[in-house]
Amino acid sequence: MNEREILTRYVYQVVASLVQNGVEDIVISPGSRSTPLAYAFASTKNLNVYRQVDERSAAFFALGIAKAKAKPVVLLCTSGTAAANYFPAIVEAKYARVPLVVITADRPHELREVGAPQAINQIRLYGEQVKWTAEFPIPDGAKQTLPYIERHIARGVNIATTPPFGPVHFNVPFREPLLIDFQEELPAQTFHSSFVGKIAPSEQAKDVLATAINQTKRGFIIVGELALGSDLKQIWSFIRKLKWPVLVESLSNLRANVPEDCTPYIISTYDALLKNSNFKEKVVADTVIRFGAQPVSKFLTIFLTESLPSNYIVIDEDPMFRDSSAVSTHFIHANVGNWLNELNIDSSNFDKDYLNKWRNSEEVAVKHIKEYAEIESDEGAVVRYLLENLPNESDLFVSSSMPIRDIDTFLLPTSKDIQIFANRGANGIDGVMSTAIGFSQGRKERELFLLIGDLAFLHDVNALITTRYQPCKITVIVLNNDGGGIFSYLSQSTVKEYYEDLFGTPTSLQFEAVANMYNMEYVRIQEFNELNQLFNKENENPLRLIEIFTDRQKNVIAHRNLWQRIHTELE
Structure with a gap:
């Protein structure tokens, strides 16, 4: 067997093993050293192959597909700094718990650390930011090589x-x-399948949880962003059974498609309510049960830290359970599952007046939030208008910083099918555009909107290159307040010296030229009364860029006025 035949067998074995183990999508950043694998992937009918020449963007693009499908997505790049440019998305994937299979082509061993071009030390390049790493052998004719590949990929x-x-x-x-010889059929596998088990709690853990629930007079549930593929029906059944207040973050996707019989328990305005000291005193809990990640709300974290519930039970699929405020008292290692509804629970001990305190205050806050767009015309009013008018069966991808906080404030429970997604693993504003465009590829049956600030848009404007290589459909809504809006709410804003230079960081940029470059429909919105253009399409262009101009200082004043109106009525 000659070298070309050996190389061909090797790369098609890689592809066959990935397909055998459920991989459907591959994102390629073309380069020379990865040529054999790129050819093999591109010539395989079993895969959806995407291209993005910017590796940093490509990695976030793959992350978006994996988030949308809750399935592993492969990334392929050449050697050298191309591999290093994957790093930010890999960090996000680790902390957001998204399955990526990163393949970096490399120089052979004799060209490493000897000054060869495009050769860096790629062994364990990503350190502890990946769950596992493996160095593959050079393609050869050894009997053990292909079985090694099969099993390592599994x-x-x-x-x-x-x-x-x-x-x-x-x-x-x-x-x-x-170069390789193209093959129509993938090679047969000697390793046929692997089965991964589900994580369920022990009987002892279930008994501890049931006992805590049955003894609780005052308690609530927190639902943050859940693991990919979580069964929301199990959460709804658990809520029906407990009948406790449920503080649902927007990323939990429990504020949409709300079953009518669960509506009385859903608390969406907890961030605004927990800014009020008197209210916090009235709703101190004996027991708190949390599913998913810690919510965005800073004021919820402060409340838990100050009140220290007797039982703070975290249910998480990772033994390294998330508890940044160090208030948890119990941890249960489990996925969301039917076991929740098999618990022996008796809620007769629960104080119904406690639920009413949350319910009545929620109604106060909801009233003011519904009126917000009639009173204000800032970014919050834009977000409220957007959420009210999003089409049914649509997705909203949200940038970190202010956009996700505004979504958490202004998204009220609804019967509409609207789902919210974001990169909240590392909470960065980089890669948001790329992730959203990738996400759109994984859920083509739904309409996707992206809400993003001007700085986050600039961070990742190269994401739009990918729209030149494969069909994409997305509406990008840029809130352009000329700088970093979130800093206006922080202590840095009280120090006027250097504020604009270091934190406001205005660029005075507008994005119509960007839209023209990528053949996007462009809509410019200067005034609140022009927002009807958000959903009035002039043509069938699948790519839309809507730029809404806002004022940072006006945003701060309007938000604080809302909190004050809620505070006054609560008092």
Whole structure:
């Protein structure tokens, strides 16, 4: 067997093993050293192949597909700094618990650390930011090589998709020549399948949880962003059974499609309510049960830290459970599942007046939030208008910083099918555009809107390159307040010296030229009364860029006025 035949068998074995283990999507950043694998992926009918020449954007693009499908997505790049540019998205994938299979092509061993071009040390390049890493052998004719590949890929995909989901890394060295013979059929596998188990709690854990619930007079549930693929029906059944107040973050997606019989328990305005000291005193809880990540709300975290519930029970699929405020008293290692509704629960001990305190205050806050767009015309009013008018069966991807906080404030429970997504693993504003465009590829049956600030848009404007390589459909809504709006709410804003230079960071940029560059429909909105243009399409262009101009200082004043109106009525 000659070198070309050996290389061909090797790369098609990689592809076949990935397909065998459930991979459907591959994102390629073209380059020379990855040529053999790129050819093999591109010539395989079993895969959806996407292209993005900017590796940093490509990695977030793959992250978006994986978030949308809750399935592993493969990333492929050449050697050198191309691999380093994957790093930000890999960090996000680790902390957001998203399954990525990262494949970096590499120089052969004899070209490492000797001054060869485009050769860096790629062994364990991503350190502890990946769940597992493996160095593949050079393609050769050895009997053990292909079985090694089969089983290592099975291990890698299993690790990426075992809770908590996360990224894994394969480093694959190639010698020249890099050409292969194209094959129509994938090689047969000697390793046929692997089965990953579900994580369920022990009987002892279930007894502890049931006992805590049955003894509780005053308690509430927190639902943050849940693990990919979580069954929301199980959460709704648990809520019906407990009949406790449920503080639902927007990213939990429990504020939409709300069953009518669960509506009395849903508390969406907790961030505004917990700014009020008297209200906090009235709703101190004996027991708190949390599913998913810690919510965005700073005031909820402060409340839990100050009140220290006797039982703070965290239910998480990772033994490294999330508890940044260090107030948890119990941890249960489990996925959301039917076990929740098999608990032996008796809620007769629960204080119904406690639920009413939350319910009545929620109604006060909801009233003021519904009136907000009639009183104000700032970014919050824009967000409220957007949420009220989003089409049914649509998704909203949201940038970190102010947009996600405004969504959390202004998204009220609704019977509409609207789902909210964001990159909240590392909470960065980089890669948001790329992730959203990738997300749109994974849920083509739904309409996708992206809400993003001007600085986050600038961070990732290269994301739009991918729209030149594959069909994309997305409406990008840029809130342009000329700088970093969130800092206006923080202590830095009280120090006027250097504020604009270091934190406001205005650029005076507008984005019509960007829209023209990528053949996007462009809509410019200067005044609140022009917002009807958000949903009035002039043509069938699948790419829309809507730029809404706002004022940072006006935003702060309007938000604080809302909180004051709620505070006054609560008092």
